[in-house]
Amino acid sequence: MKLSKQDMDPSIRLETATLEGKNKILGFWLFLAAETVLFSCLFGTYLALRTHANGGPTTQELFQLPLVAIATFILLTSSLTSVLGIVAMHKHDVNRCFNWLFVTVLFGLSFLGLEIYEFAHYIHEGLTMSTSAFGSSFYTLVGTHGSHVLFGSIWISFILIQLKSRGLNTDTAPKVYVASLYWHFVDVVWVFIFTLVYLLGTLE
DSSP: OOOHHHHOOOTSSSGSSSHHHHHHHHHHHHHHHHHHHHHHHHHHHHHHHOOTTSSSSOOHOOOOOHHHHHHHHHHHHHHHHHHHHHHHHTTHHHHHHHHHHHHHHHHHHHHHHHHHHHHHHHHHHTOOTTHHHHHHHHHHHHHHHHHHHHHHHHHHHHHHHHHHHHHTTHHHHHHHHHHHHHHHHHHHHHHOOOIIIIIIIHHH
């Protein structure tokens, strides 16, 4: 694909260079507002039901902060690599943008691996969706977040394919930018999960 002069000028922000790109970013902020409402409901439900163990394992008996801390470090580091990808995009450096986003996907998949291990451990300890109201609300909240990480990893992977075949231009740059916004949102939600689910559950 032949790039235009605009696509090659580093002084131009490609993601907002066109009206379509600006509209995509604005529309995505509205989408994130709806996602915020969704997670607010899930957090509220979990906080109301977290002590209803129904004779099953409790938060103090299950949660292992070292494992969760490692998962948190991995996910927050992925937020940094996505920022570095955006910095590279603003310099119109497609190779560095590709590489940083690729590392972001690897971190996201590593986080999911730890989360699957964690869920398997909890199930082995006797906590399932049907064990108690605590189990149902916990798996719904943390599982919904995990599904967002999986979706984001797949989404960014498809964007990487487009970057490889089409490079950075006014069509691909808005996609990179909104994917980065999505990834930061997922990371912020995890910070709340780490604090309100794991830290609070361990200290109570």
